[in-house]
Amino acid sequence: MxxxxxxxxxxxxxxxxxxxxxxxxxxxxxxxxxxxxxxxRNTTLAGLVEEQSRRSASLVRQHAALTHDIEALQAQQGSIDPKLAKQFEDLSEQVGTRPVVGPGLTVTLRDAPPEVVKENPDVDENWLVIHQQDIQAVVNALWAGGAEAMTIQNQRVISTTGVKCVGNSVVLHGVPYLPPYTISAIGDRRKLQKALDDSQYIENLQDYVVKFQLGYDVKSESSMQMPAYEGTLDLQSATVPGYERTPSASPSVSGR
Known part of the structure; x- marks a missing residue:
């Protein structure tokens, strides 16, 4: 049983x-x-950032290829007036949709080395990393020094370019980047260098360079090539400094 x-x-x-x-x-x-x-290892932040960067770069290349096809089709519709064509070329260079070559400076910013972080456990970690304000300070100084064109992480800077911190990465044109950060500008190298030296913010940054070994290096370039901006030029929103922003009423709400 x-x-x-x-x-x-x-x-x-x-x-x-x-x-x-x-x-x-x-x-x-x-x-x-x-x-x-x-x-x-791909689940680490660095791996995710690199994967997102590659994906975004692929989409940008697709966008550039489609834009080239559109321009070719438009050219087949008929010739453009030479004066308008020249004006278009000049504006394209100013907007940043054409590659440029010239002398300039490259500024490289780095976080404090790992050994410095370990040796200073009581120091605020925000003092040991590069922030968006540091990148923006360099960018603003180079523009003030007469920069004719600029790139961040080899991405062309245009009028709608914004730099934003997300965690310990910096997002540019929707793509996250990890340090080191490189900012390059084409222009008169002496004027660009003077603008960097005259910047009060960068002078303050130099204190942290000395205390905590943050990376701040400036390299003079006799000739550098900058790619064209290949993303969208659509402006989502804008405000005039000093004026209160008034939201517009939706037609469906106002009934008009």
């Missing part, structure tokens, strides 16, 4: 165990959606 009871329990328990295992496998497959559930 005891043996018969053991056999009957096995016959009942085995199908239940197999059913539970099947549900577990199905749940894992659904959650994974074809990916590995085991954490890997």
């Amino acid at each position: 005891r043996r018969l009871r053991r056999i009957s329990l096995w016959r009942v328990g085995a199908p239940l165990a197999l059913l539970c295992a099947g549900l577990l496998f199905a749940t894992s497959a659904t959650n994974a959606r074809g990916t590995d559930l085991r954490p890997s």
Whole structure:
């Protein structure tokens, strides 16, 4: 009797165990959606940033290719007046949609080295990293020094370019970047350097360069090439400094 009871329990328990295992496998497959559930190096912040950067760069290349095709089709519709064509070229260079070459400066900003961070555990970690304000200070100084064109992380800077901190990365044109950060400007190198030296913010940054070994290097370039901006030029919103922003009423709300 005891043996018969053991056999009957096995016959009942085995199908239940197999059913539970099947549900577990199905749940894992659904959650994974074809990916590995085991954490890997790609799940680190640096890996995610690099992956997003590659994806964004691919989309930018697709956008540039489509824009080139549109321009080619427009050219087939008929010739453009030479004066308008010249004006278009001049404006394209000013806007940043044409590549440029010339002398200038490259500024490189870096976070404090890891050993400095370990040696200063009581120091506010915000003092040991490069922030968007530091990048913007360099950019503003170079514009004030007469920069004719500029890039950040080899991305062309235009009138709507914004720099924003997200965690320990900086987002530019929707793409996250990790340090070091490079800002290059084409123009008169002496005037650009003087503008950097005259910047009060950069002078304050130099204190942290000395105390905590933040990276701040300036390199003179006899000739540098800057790519054209290949993203969208659409302006989402803008305000005039000194004027209160008044939201516009939606036609569906106002009934007009």
